[in-house]
Amino acid sequence: MDSSFFFGISTIAYILAMMIYITYLAFKKTQIGITATTITIAGFISQTLAIMLRWKEFADLSGMGFLRSAPLTNLYESLIFFVWCLILGYLIIEFKFKNRSFGAFVTPVAGLALAFIDISGVSKEIQPLVPALQSNWLLAHVMMSFIAYAAFALSFSAGLMYLIMTTEKRSEISYIFWTFALAIFVVVLAAMGIDFLTFKVVVKPEEFIKSYMFNASFLNPSAVIKILSWISTIVTIFIMWRYGSILKTIMKKFNISPETLDEITYKSIAIGFPIFTLGGLIFGAIWADQAWGVYWSWDPKETWSLITWFIYAFYLHSRMIKGWRGKKVAIVAVIGFMAVIFTYLGVNLLLSGLHAYGSA
Amino acid sequence: MEQRKNKTFADKTWDFFASVRLAIIIFALISLTSIIGTILEQQAEPAKNIKVLTRIFGESLAPGMYSIFEKLGFMDMYHSWWFMALLILFSINIVICSLDRLPRIWKIVKEPIGPLTEEKIKKFIISKEIVLKGKPDKVKDVVKNAIKNAGFSYAESKEDNGYQFFTQKGNYSRLGVYITHFSILVILAGAVIGVFFGFKGHLNLPEGFVSDVAYTNSGKTVPLGFDIKCNNFDVEFYGRSDMPKEYRSWLTVIKNGREVLKKLIVVNDPLTYEGITFYQANYGLMSERLGSGLFIFRVVSRDGKTSVFNLRLGDKFEIPETNISGKIIDFSPALKITDNGQVFTYTNQMNNPAVYIDFSESGKHKYSGWLLKRYSETWQLPEGPRVEFIDYWGVEFTGLQVRKDPGVWVVYLGCCTISIGLFIALFISHRKIWVRIAEEKNNTRVTIGATSNKNRAAFEKKIDKIISLLSKKQEGGK
Numbered sequence: 001m002d003s004s005f006f007f008g009i010s011t012i013a014y015i016l017a018m019m020i021y022i023t024y025l026a027f028k029k030t031q032i033g034i035t036a037t038t039i040t041i042a043g044f045i046s047q048t049l050a051i052m053l054r055w056k057e058f059a060d061l062s063g064m065g066f067l068r069s070a071p072l073t074n075l076y077e078s079l080i081f082f083v084w085c086l087i088l089g090y091l092i093i094e095f096k097f098k099n100r101s102f103g104a105f106v107t108p109v110a111g112l113a114l115a116f117i118d119i120s121g122v123s124k125e126i127q128p129l130v131p132a133l134q135s136n137w138l139l140a141h142v143m144m145s146f147i148a149y150a151a152f153a154l155s156f157s158a159g160l161m162y163l164i165m166t167t168e169k170r171s172e173i174s175y176i177f178w179t180f181a182l183a184i185f186v187v188v189l190a191a192m193g194i195d196f197l198t199f200k201v202v203v204k205p206e207e208f209i210k211s212y213m214f215n216a217s218f219l220n221p222s223a224v225i226k227i228l229s230w231i232s233t234i235v236t237i238f239i240m241w242r243y244g245s246i247l248k249t250i251m252k253k254f255n256i257s258p259e260t261l262d263e264i265t266y267k268s269i270a271i272g273f274p275i276f277t278l279g280g281l282i283f284g285a286i287w288a289d290q291a292w293g294v295y296w297s298w299d300p301k302e303t304w305s306l307i308t309w310f311i312y313a314f315y316l317h318s319r320m321i322k323g324w325r326g327k328k329v330a331i332v333a334v335i336g337f338m339a340v341i342f343t344y345l346g347v348n349l350l351l352s353g354l355h356a357y358g359s360a
Numbered sequence: 361m362e363q364r365k366n367k368t369f370a371d372k373t374w375d376f377f378a379s380v381r382l383a384i385i386i387f388a389l390i391s392l393t394s395i396i397g398t399i400l401e402q403q404a405e406p407a408k409n410i411k412v413l414t415r416i417f418g419e420s421l422a423p424g425m426y427s428i429f430e431k432l433g434f435m436d437m438y439h440s441w442w443f444m445a446l447l448i449l450f451s452i453n454i455v456i457c458s459l460d461r462l463p464r465i466w467k468i469v470k471e472p473i474g475p476l477t478e479e480k481i482k483k484f485i486i487s488k489e490i491v492l493k494g495k496p497d498k499v500k501d502v503v504k505n506a507i508k509n510a511g512f513s514y515a516e517s518k519e520d521n522g523y524q525f526f527t528q529k530g531n532y533s534r535l536g537v538y539i540t541h542f543s544i545l546v547i548l549a550g551a552v553i554g555v556f557f558g559f560k561g562h563l564n565l566p567e568g569f570v571s572d573v574a575y576t577n578s579g580k581t582v583p584l585g586f587d588i589k590c591n592n593f594d595v596e597f598y599g600r601s602d603m604p605k606e607y608r609s610w611l612t613v614i615k616n617g618r619e620v621l622k623k624l625i626v627v628n629d630p631l632t633y634e635g636i637t638f639y640q641a642n643y644g645l646m647s648e649r650l651g652s653g654l655f656i657f658r659v660v661s662r663d664g665k666t667s668v669f670n671l672r673l674g675d676k677f678e679i680p681e682t683n684i685s686g687k688i689i690d691f692s693p694a695l696k697i698t699d700n701g702q703v704f705t706y707t708n709q710m711n712n713p714a715v716y717i718d719f720s721e722s723g724k725h726k727y728s729g730w731l732l733k734r735y736s737e738t739w740q741l742p743e744g745p746r747v748e749f750i751d752y753w754g755v756e757f758t759g760l761q762v763r764k765d766p767g768v769w770v771v772y773l774g775c776c777t778i779s780i781g782l783f784i785a786l787f788i789s790h791r792k793i794w795v796r797i798a799e800e801k802n803n804t805r806v807t808i809g810a811t812s813n814k815n816r817a818a819f820e821k822k823i824d825k826i827i828s829l830l831s832k833k834q835e836g837g838k
Contacts, residue, residue, distance in 0.1 A: 128598045131606055131627035131640075263817075274782040282775040291628045293639035293761035294560065295771060296551070298438040300398035307391045314387055316786075320537075321380055347398070 003057060006050035007080070007114060013043025014087070014111030021103035025254060033100050037091075040107060044087050047114075051084060068134055072142040074127060075345075076117050081143070083110045085150030093154065093264060101254035105157055137287035144279020149340055151272030152312070156337030158264040159330040165251050165258050166327060170241060174327040181334060183240035187233050191217045262326060265333050266319065273312050280305055304343040311336040377456035386450050393446070397437045400429065403577075409435065451548055454541045462538065469531045473792060475517045475524040481794050481809030486820050488808045488827050492834050496522040496797045499804045503797055506829045510822055512793060522798035529791045534813070536784030543781055546774030553767030560765075563638075565590040566646060566757040570614065574636075574762035584636060584762075587614040592751070593643055593758040595710065600734065602711050607640050609758040635764050642759035645693055645709055653755035655688060655715055662744040670753075679745050683722045690716035691752065695730060703730070713752045789814040793823070806830060 020036035051071060059069035071077045090106040093099075160178060167175035191214055198216035213219075217229040284302070289295040296302060315332045318324040376382060400409050406426065413429075414422040433440030481487065492499045500523060507514050507525055514527040559582050561574035570589040573581045591610040598605045606626050613621035613633045623631040630639040657669045661681050669677045676687045695714035696706040706712075718728040719741070731749045732738045739746045793810045808826065812819040 128603055128605065131604060134606075135628040270786045274779065274786055277782055278779045282779065285775070286772070287628075289768065290630065291639070293630065293637060293641070293763045295768065298394075298397065298402065303394045303398045307394060310387045310391050314384065317380065317383070 003050045003054035006046045006053060007117075010043040010047035010050060011111055011114040013039050013046060014107045014114065017043060018104065018107040018111055021100060021107060024100060025104055036100065036103055037094065040087065040091065040103065044084070044091065047080075047084050047087070051080065062128060064129065064134065067136050067139055068129070070139045070143065072138065072146070073129060073133055078142065078146060079113055079117060081146050082150055083113050085147050086110060086153055089150050089154045089268070097260055097264065099256050099260065101256045102157070132291050135287060135291065137283055137290070141279060141283040141287055144275050144283065148272040148276035148280060149344060151268045151275065152337050152340045155265045155268035155272065155333045158261045158268065159333035161251060161256075162258055162261040162265065162330045163327060163334070164244070164247050165261065174331060175244065176241065177331055178334070179240040179244045180237060183237040186240070187236050191229070258326070262330070265330060269312055269315055269333065269336070273316065276309065276312070281309060301343065301347045304339065304347050308336065308339040308343050311339050374456065374460070377453055378460035380457070383453050383457065386446060386453055390446050390450065393437060393443065396434055400434055402438065403436050447548065451545055454544060458538055458541050465534050468790075469534050473515070473526050473528045475519070475526055476794050476809070478796060478798070478807060481796055481807050484809035484811050486810040486812075486816065486823055488823055490806045490827050490830055491800065492804045492806060492830060494804060495802060496799050496804045499797065502830065502833045503795060503806060506826045506833070507793075507795060509829060510826050519796070519798070522796065522804065524797075525795040527793055530788050531790050533784050533788035534790050536781050536788065539781030540778055540785055543774045543778035546777065547771050550767040550770030550774060553770055554765040558763065558765040558767065561762045562641065563588070563760045563762050564644070564757045565760060566649070567591070567593055567754050585634060586620075588612070588638065589614060590758050592753065593756045594751070595643065597711070597734070607643060609640055609760070611638060635766060637763050639761040639763070640758065641761040643756060644759065645756055647708065649755050650691070650693070654753045656750040656753055658748040658750055660746040660748065679741075679747070682743060682745060684719055684726070684741070684743065684745070686717045686719050686747065688715060689718050689728070693752075695732060697730070710752070710756055713749070715749055715752070717747070789819065791819055
């Protein structure tokens with residue numbers, strides 16, 4: 001039994017848990033809820049085993065010792081670890097707030113991400129480390145960054161749910177904001193889905209973005225398709241804006257109060273921010289100092305981390321000094337996670353710089 | 361009159377710098393300009409960024425946009441005067457904001473806690489009540505123990521018909537935010553020290569060469585105060601692939617003619633001497649010296665004796681205890697042999713050094729072939745001896761990043777304190793608690809009022825614990 005076996009089990013468990021969580025939301029039976037939680041925990045344990053096994057496989061293969069063989073060296077491995085943190089964070093929230101509504105959202109993200117990694121087949125490949133990554137700081141820096149990213153992801157979903165639940169009028173700025181953000185999210189996912197269907201390729205994500213992304217829609221050579229893509233984008237935004245209140249009706253059934261969501265948003269950021277500061281920025285700086293001879297070089301990844309840091313610092317200040325609550329800070333939390341996504345993926349894929357390991 | 365006018369101006373300036381709005385504007389400006397700085401490659405050749413701008417603005421606008429951005433300093437924006445000004449403004453804002461709020465916070469920190477009236481205790485958001493059997497003097501100790509159990513030491517005061525206990529904890533945690541803000545200034549100060557008292561340079565040092573200077577990026581020469589020598593440079597690859605595993609430079613520090621330090625440096629493990637640090641940054645082949653390097657062979661004879669040869673292109677060597685001699689004919693830094701036997705050099709780095717040797721016995725040509733440094737099976741001669749190709753030395757240089765930064769420890773100090781500050785500011789709360797016990801019809805009414813500046817829910821749970829502890833004691837005492 002190798003790591004991919006356990007990754008397979010956890011993928012199935014998360015997808016199964018998603019279905020049971022949705023059933024639970026529909027029927028609200030305690031037993032169903034407990035089943036969903038149990039399966040999620042089983043998936044989590046299996047994924048933990050898988051990560052440990054992969055770690056060992058890597059250590060055996062590279063002969064570089066345990067500390068330097070953490071499976072966190074490329075986009076796929078980091079995505080797996082991100083999913084792991086996300087599930088852990090979710091389970092903590094479930095136990096602390098005694099509310100399972102979140103599960104129906106988190107488990108599908110986890111399951112689909114793992115399934116995607118599995119289908120692409122790249123996860124089985126173990127790549128040797130380039131000299132710059134051979135450091136004990138790799139473990140601390142990357143691991144803590146992703147724990148923070150997962151915490152920010154939770155704050156994002158809680159913040160978005162908060163906005164969905166509390167906005168009323170279509171003319172309200174916060175309503176326009178979340179419908180727009182969600183519509184863009186849907187459009188990007190849909191466009192990528194069309195790319196997959198059109199080109200039928202499963203390649204490394206770096207390659208996908210460089211050579212295929214949006215080629216079946218926005219970047220198509222045909223002007224007709226280009227125009228159609230833009231029209232459907234506008235239509236999606238309009239539909240989301242016009243019928244967004246339906247989501248609110250669904251959300252109301254979840255039996256989770258906006259105050260709880262606001263608190264989850266804040267707590268996730270309050271935990272994520274210091275971890276990000278220490279693990280992401282400070283450990284990153286110390287490592288950069290050792291490897292490159294400069295602790296801060298305004299490399300795109302560093303700069304984007306700093307921008308992310310500023311946004312969350314702003315969130316904390318607006319809450320603590322200005323006493324903002326609710327919609328205003330929820331918007332900041334949503335924007336903050338957009339910066340996180342760009343720091344994590346966008347920088348590696350779109351910009352060049354010293355941190356270009358993901359694209360190697 | 362004049363004075364008052366001055367004062368209002370000073371006040372206005374102060375208020376301007378103390379405002380959160382300014383902080384937000386600075387945050388936004390630093391972020392937005394930085395985004396441009398990540399899209400345009402910094403300190404790059406113009407052609408690169410014109411290409412980037414063409415993608416965004418189209419062919420016709422790109423050169424114009426380039427010259428606008430260049431005039432605004434965006435091609436090296438993190439060193440431009442306006443970005444520095446933003447950082448200075450940011451620092452001033454932090455200082456003034458902190459000073460502005462400090463007196464108020466300091467008062468809260470230092471304010472001693474005293475007994476409160478019952479109405480006030482009941483007004484707290486966290487406010488609980490329980491009635492215990494027996495007079496205050498009897499239940500007093502039970503209440504005291506419950507407070508102690510919850511982790512509080514307390515002060516006590518006697519009241520008309522009972523007692524009051526009160527305490528606060530974590531009042532200094534309100535200063536966590538100041539530690540955090542101050543740390544940012546420390547980090548910036550460390551960066552400034554580095555800029556003024558340190559330097560950042562590079563040095564390409566060929567194998568066997570010595571240098572007593574380094575060169576900054578702007579082309580200035582910086583004396584090191586000692587000599588640094590590169591004894592050897594080498595790349596280790598993963599298996600037989602061309603994927604580098606390790607870049608290694610063997611360096612020696614020479615001061616006043618004496619060797620004082622020897623170290624093998626690799627990426628992530630630099631050498632430091634007298635505050636100057638040498639990092640493995642890059643490497644390369646010097647094509648003009650390609651023909652004049654030193655071939656190092658270790659010849660192992662049949663009986664296991666080894667002898668080392670240092671030879672040049674065209675040199676001859678004798679293999680001990682035999683009549684066989686070799687002559688170095690040709691060399692390739694990166695040899696590739698195709699399936700049909702064609703031989704060529706596939707890159708101009710030392711990825712696969714190979715040497716072509718003619719072997720003869722008693723002056724008569726016997727056979728010839730390529731010996732590859734990375735392929736030990738090519739070293740074996742059919743007669744038994746082995747010619748190990750150890751290195752082709754003296755044709756590569758190691759690229760060292762050279763840096764002196766006396767501010768780096770100040771930066772790290774700031775990093776330590778910012779972590780501590782953030783932890784205090786986010787996770788430790790200032791908690792206050794008042795417990796009043798008063799006689800009521802021969803029983804005792806316990807009123808608890810509590811407040812916490814953050815994480816109220818957790819504190820409320822703790823208060824609930826005190827209450828349940830009291831009620832349990834009550835039942836046990838029956």
